Amino acid sequence: MESCNCIEPQWPADELLIKYQYISDFFIALAYFSIPLELIYFVKKSAVFPYRWVLVQFGAFIVLCGATHLINLWTFTMHTRTVAIVMTTAKVFTAVVSCATALMLVHIIPDLLSVKTRELFLKNKAAELDREMGLIRTQEETGRHVRMLTHEIRSTLDRHTILKTTLVELGRTLALEECALWMPTRTGLELQLSYTLRQQNPVGYTVPIQLPVISQVFSTNHAVKISPNSPVAKLRPIAGKYVPGEVVAVRVPLLHLSNFQINDWPELSSSTKRYALMVLMLPSDSARQWHVHELELVEVVADQVAVALSHAAILEESMRARDLLMEQNVALDLARREAETAIRARNDFLAVMNHEMRTPMHAIIALASLLQETDLTPEQRLMVETILKSSSLLATLINDVLDLSRLEDGSLQLELGTFNLHSVFREVLNLVKPIVSVKKLLVTLNLAPDVPEYAIGDEKRLMQTILNVVGNAVKFSKEGSITITAFVAKSESLRDTRAPDFFPIPSDNHFYLHVQVKDSGAGISPQDIPKLFTKFAQTQSTKNSGGSGLGLAICKRFVNLMEGNIWIESDGIGKGCTAIFLVKLGIPERLNESKFPFMPKVLATHGQANFPGLKVLVMDENGVSRMVTKGLLVNLGCDVTTVSSGEECLRMVSLEHKVVLMDVCVPGKDGYEIAIRIHEKFTKRHERPLIVALTGNTEVTKDNCMRVGMDGVILKPISLDKMRGVLSDLLEHRVLFEAM
Amino acid sequence: MDTVSQLQRQFVDHTTSLYREGFVDDQFTQLQKLQDENSPDFVVEVVTLFFDDCEKLINNMARALEQQQEVDFKQVDASVHQLKGSSSSIGAMRVKNVCVTFRTFCEAQNREGCLRCLQQVNREYSLLKNKLQTLFRLEQQIVAAGGTIPAVE
Numbered sequence: 001m002e003s004c005n006c007i008e009p010q011w012p013a014d015e016l017l018i019k020y021q022y023i024s025d026f027f028i029a030l031a032y033f034s035i036p037l038e039l040i041y042f043v044k045k046s047a048v049f050p051y052r053w054v055l056v057q058f059g060a061f062i063v064l065c066g067a068t069h070l071i072n073l074w075t076f077t078m079h080t081r082t083v084a085i086v087m088t089t090a091k092v093f094t095a096v097v098s099c100a101t102a103l104m105l106v107h108i109i110p111d112l113l114s115v116k117t118r119e120l121f122l123k124n125k126a127a128e129l130d131r132e133m134g135l136i137r138t139q140e141e142t143g144r145h146v147r148m149l150t151h152e153i154r155s156t157l158d159r160h161t162i163l164k165t166t167l168v169e170l171g172r173t174l175a176l177e178e179c180a181l182w183m184p185t186r187t188g189l190e191l192q193l194s195y196t197l198r199q200q201n202p203v204g205y206t207v208p209i210q211l212p213v214i215s216q217v218f219s220t221n222h223a224v225k226i227s228p229n230s231p232v233a234k235l236r237p238i239a240g241k242y243v244p245g246e247v248v249a250v251r252v253p254l255l256h257l258s259n260f261q262i263n264d265w266p267e268l269s270s271s272t273k274r275y276a277l278m279v280l281m282l283p284s285d286s287a288r289q290w291h292v293h294e295l296e297l298v299e300v301v302a303d304q305v306a307v308a309l310s311h312a313a314i315l316e317e318s319m320r321a322r323d324l325l326m327e328q329n330v331a332l333d334l335a336r337r338e339a340e341t342a343i344r345a346r347n348d349f350l351a352v353m354n355h356e357m358r359t360p361m362h363a364i365i366a367l368a369s370l371l372q373e374t375d376l377t378p379e380q381r382l383m384v385e386t387i388l389k390s391s392s393l394l395a396t397l398i399n400d401v402l403d404l405s406r407l408e409d410g411s412l413q414l415e416l417g418t419f420n421l422h423s424v425f426r427e428v429l430n431l432v433k434p435i436v437s438v439k440k441l442l443v444t445l446n447l448a449p450d451v452p453e454y455a456i457g458d459e460k461r462l463m464q465t466i467l468n469v470v471g472n473a474v475k476f477s478k479e480g481s482i483t484i485t486a487f488v489a490k491s492e493s494l495r496d497t498r499a500p501d502f503f504p505i506p507s508d509n510h511f512y513l514h515v516q517v518k519d520s521g522a523g524i525s526p527q528d529i530p531k532l533f534t535k536f537a538q539t540q541s542t543k544n545s546g547g548s549g550l551g552l553a554i555c556k557r558f559v560n561l562m563e564g565n566i567w568i569e570s571d572g573i574g575k576g577c578t579a580i581f582l583v584k585l586g587i588p589e590r591l592n593e594s595k596f597p598f599m600p601k602v603l604a605t606h607g608q609a610n611f612p613g614l615k616v617l618v619m620d621e622n623g624v625s626r627m628v629t630k631g632l633l634v635n636l637g638c639d640v641t642t643v644s645s646g647e648e649c650l651r652m653v654s655l656e657h658k659v660v661l662m663d664v665c666v667p668g669k670d671g672y673e674i675a676i677r678i679h680e681k682f683t684k685r686h687e688r689p690l691i692v693a694l695t696g697n698t699e700v701t702k703d704n705c706m707r708v709g710m711d712g713v714i715l716k717p718i719s720l721d722k723m724r725g726v727l728s729d730l731l732e733h734r735v736l737f738e739a740m
Numbered sequence: 741m742d743t744v745s746q747l748q749r750q751f752v753d754h755t756t757s758l759y760r761e762g763f764v765d766d767q768f769t770q771l772q773k774l775q776d777e778n779s780p781d782f783v784v785e786v787v788t789l790f791f792d793d794c795e796k797l798i799n800n801m802a803r804a805l806e807q808q809q810e811v812d813f814k815q816v817d818a819s820v821h822q823l824k825g826s827s828s829s830i831g832a833m834r835v836k837n838v839c840v841t842f843r844t845f846c847e848a849q850n851r852e853g854c855l856r857c858l859q860q861v862n863r864e865y866s867l868l869k870n871k872l873q874t875l876f877r878l879e880q881q882i883v884a885a886g887g888t889i890p891a892v893e
Binding site: 622625627629635717720 | 766776778779782785786790793826828
């Protein structure tokens with residue numbers, strides 16, 4: 001036998017065993033070859049696989065293993081040496097690769113494992129995030145619901161709408177079966193079912209407010225789960241077998257205006273607050289439970305409702321207040337208009353009556369005095385005198401009443417001017433002289449040396465006041481003496497306890513004149529003193545003496561207008577009385593030579609100006625003679641206004657004109673009529689300007705002029721001296737009739 | 741200055757003649773007394789006014805008297821009355837005297853008489869105007885030459 005290169009297997013081959021091994025090896029090889037193919041296929045399919053080279057290694061390992069097993073197929077039988085060498089090579093390679101792979105796997109497997117753990121971690125995280133997303137979404141939805149609810153609730157300011165809307169929207173959002181609102185009654189001891197969602201007209205269920213469940217709900221601002229069997233939740237009859245859904249109740253604070261103090265915030269003690277109760281029921285048999293976010297929703301809504309309600313309440317209040325104010329406004333307006341109408345009517349009446357009453361009065365007085373001058377029998381004379389006296393009184397009364405009503409409206413204003421204070425007193429004395437001499441009273445005037453000769457004030461009204469006071473003194477004294485004292489009040493004496501409201505403040509331009517009239521007549525009882533200055537109030541004694549009761553009231557008004565004060569003191573009946581008044585007068589500025597402080601320009605140029613500022617109205621149709629007369633008067637310092645016709649004269653004549661010089665040369669044109677009209681216009685003698693006729697015509701007689709009420713007649717031509725003399729005579733005597 | 745005293749003498753002569761010849765009377769003196777710093781042109785103003793008035797009135801009267809049919813004596817009388825008043829106001833004596841006569845003729849409704857008087861009025865007015873204008877001119881010249889106007893008794 002030659003030595004063959006064949007290698008025999010170690011043991012004798014068993015046929016069956018070898019067959020099985022053969023098959024298994026084949027299949028193993030197959031498997032080993034297919035695994036890498038699968039791997040490659042799937043890895044190719046997946047985009048990411050970080051360990052490619054591992055794969056190659058693994059693939060090589062498997063392929064080699066497969067190859068080994070495949071080659072093994074040939075070793076079961078006699079095989080050549082080549083096969084044995086190939087087999088050995090393959091095994092060697094396989095061993096190398098497997099060891100390399102095994103070594104490599106030691107590094108790779110932990111990595112792979114960590115990948116796995118990371119994956120697990122991420123999955124957990126994702127699940128958690130999902131959960132949280134779910135939560136946020138529910139919260140956001142809740143928020144949306146709340147906003148919508150709030151918007152619905154706040155979009156109206158009507159209480160009922162607010163509450164109704166709340167229930168409706170809540171019911172919709174939370175899918176409630178029933179929703180109800182219990183409001184506290186007026187007494188605050190019970191809760192009354194006011195609104196429900198499903199039931200149309202809630203019957204007036206009431207529950208006492210002291211129930212424990214209610215107290216529990218009221219004690220916290222959270223929504224509280226309550227039992228469906230509590231009285232507040234038993235709103236509809238439970239239909240037997242159904243399990244009622246969960247019920248939640250929440251308090252709704254009812255804020256009142258009184259809760260809001262100006263500087264404090266509303267107190268949070270529950271004792272001062274009133275609450276309403278809102279009860280919400282989930283649908284029965286739904287197995288739904290109240291979730292936390294739903295409860296939060298309910299709480300927020302309850303708060304919003306409270307705010308909306310309080311706004312509505314405030315608005316209601318303010319609307320009510322505004323309506324009330326408007327009503328009052330209308331009423332006030334009406335009253336004011338009525339008052340204005342009344343005043344206007346009264347003024348119209350007065351204006352008319354003023355004229356209407358005075359004209360006949362004057363006619364009566366004038367005619368009565370004319371009558372007096374004619375031949376009368378003694379009885380007739382007596383009658384005429386009585387007529388005269390009564391009509392004078394009446395005229396005075398009329399004037400006083402009219403004056404007083406003018407004073408009342410405040411429409412009277414003082415006419416301020418510079419005047420001779422001393423002469424005012426002298427004039428008053430002159431005026432009362434006749435009566436005083438008849439009654440055999442003694443009147444003394446004490447003018448303090450510090451009383452200035454000139455003062456600024458309303459001469460006419462001051463005279464009226466002094467005359468009234470002195471007149472009263474004379475009237476109510478049957479005998480004895482009357483003393484008039486006047487001096488400038490100093491600061492100490494100004495403050496008087498009798499007149500506590502009166503705070504005179506002397507200043508540089510003004511002084512207070514203190515006048516006191518003391519008489520020893522009838523006196524006044526202390527209780528009558530306060531009434532003295534009220535209009536029309538007459539005491540017993542004055543009633544008999546014939547006064548209108550207006551004199552002192554008027555005086556008081558005048559004195560008040562002059563920023564002064566007047567009062568009367570008396571020691572009692574029969575002990576005489578003293579009338580004292582203080583008035584504020586201005587001090588005229590001094591100028592060196594002149595008596596009157598104004599018109600210094602005139603004084604500088606005219607050495608002989610006797611009548612500075614004297615306002616004269618000249619009426620003459622002839623331009624030349626008008627100019628000449630004006631020139632004469634201007635030369636004497638007068639303030640001259642010229643008019644050329646009767647109408648113009650009547651238009652221009654005013655209280656300021658002291659003299660009216662009227663040309664009456666033309667017998668045809670009636671200057672007399674103008675005089676009469678001027679008389680009508682100025683009813684008070686001391687207001688009326690002196691009317692003097694200028695004429696070159698001897699047909700104009702003194703009598704004619706007197707008849708129409710003129711105060712003088714002058715023959716033309718007039719020289720400067722003559723004019724001067726005329727004016728001074730006129731102003732002194734108030735009458736001038738030249739010998740014609 | 742010689743011119744000034746000459747002018748002044750002329751002024752005095754002229755004024756004296758005015759009075760002597762009866763053109764103006766005491767009333768004119770009164771007017772002059774009214775002239776002062778406050779009203780420096782008083783006399784001139786019044787006199788100018790008078791002359792304007794005069795002219796107007798004379799024209800009115802002439803027109804009225806020219807009517808052939810019915811002469812409105814009332815109107816003429818009214819104008820004469822005005823003229824009389826004006827002239828007596830400034831002291832134009834001669835004019836005034838003519839007016840007095842004029843009025844009587846008017847009352848008598850004597851047209852011839854009225855016309856004659858109108859002529860006279862016109863003549864007197866013109867004379868007076870001349871004289872017064874001379875007087876004023878003299879015054880101005882004196883003042884321009886720096887002198888003062890002498891007072892005439």
